[in-house]
Amino acid sequence: MARRDDSGPPDPAPSQFDHNDPEFIRNPHAVYLEFQKSQPVVHSERYGGYWLLTRYHDVRNALLDWQTFSSGTPGVTSIPSSVRRDFPEIPLEVDPPQHAKYRDIETPWFSRASVGKLESDVRRIANDLIDDFIGDGRADVVQQFAVPFVSRVLTVFLRLPEKDADDLTAWVSAIFQGRLSDPEGADRASAALIGYIDETIADRRRHPADDYFTMLTRATIDGRPLNDLEIRGYGVVTMTAGQETTVNGIGMSLWYLAEHPADKQRLTADPALIPTAIEEFLRFMSPIQLLGRSTVVPVEVGGTKIPAGQTVAMCYGAANVDDAIFERPEECIIDRRPNPHIAFGTGPHSCIGAHLARLEMRVAIEEVFRRLPDYRLEDPTMLEYTPHGDLRGFWALPVVFGDGGG
């Protein structure tokens, strides 16, 4: 935690910057805008030392320059690295050219058309969850809605038994929530998730089904079938990467709309504008604030020399408020166009789940508007953010609606 005294500057020195500092998590834009002006390439001594790229151009160029900024180490995208894995998540932790071969295998599964077929299921799941609490007049729309919603949608998407969603929720929550406070618990949950994936792979090899894991058992790369460790690598990232991120996207959107009644009213009156607004929510409150890469060779960014072997944070959240790209970057403008945000990254590792995430965010907002039209925050001054700032969102968002249960 950054130490402060009354006479000092309001923010910690860049060398002590910590994206898990609660002050930063509350208001990352202020820090980014300051860094962009004074020191767009930052070095922090935290977590064994890491660099931060904050300008849109620098982040984008680095994401495209995979030869310099590699993803090819297990755990590299997470700062500090929380995992002790000896196998890569696929295709996330694989560099080109092998990366494209791996990614192409699952591209059809994640395509816009494939995801689009899920809409009625996604809507059903949203309504089942709302049914459970609508009579109470209040609900935590993160823990009672977004979290189980995303897990259940994932099971439908991968065509796993929907009853497994509760286990998935528990494991993935423990993996992300335990990263800083309970590493042993995170390790246990990670082992349980891997066990579940390995069992599923073994089962589908014996009993093929029309599902994601069967598709992977039938896929080939370089003229040979994928092996179990590779399929596990796919399974881990597919079952974790889209969970907290999408929960954060939904929670942030619902928070913003509750706090900005005029925008909420406008979207209610003109639902066709919701997809445009979602893009702005993704820009303004990026669920992934930063992701790591590792330098393979020395590189100079904006006049700053970064040696080889360094961890470098790609600050999506900062790039998305860079005033070199966005007019009035500190304002959330729900009909902003053009909006070339990079909340889903760019380059080879651009989020493959973007179509699914957009569908989930849209249906969540539409169904909350329809079923809980007058929802409002129970206490706008009491916000429970994630304890980590790389994946930023709320862990709880209590709202009241109707007569508020009274």
Place this chain on the structure above:
Amino acid sequence: MRVRVDRERCFGYGRCVDLVPEVFHLDNDDKSVADDTADVSASRLVMAVWACPMQALTLLGDDGEEGPPDPFPREHA
């Protein structure tokens, strides 16, 4: 100025459609298709090329391929 779409790379993110709807649309396979006849400024085409997450768009000048220049010349003071 025209744009070529690499259909193998296109993932249907739709950034180009969002940025320049007069030129781009997604076809039945969710691949971007560029309408060469639409009259839009070169700078907007450049932005679409530049913003494509998959680098699936290439600018074509009269003499063939052109690299995408930076569409956002504004700099920090």
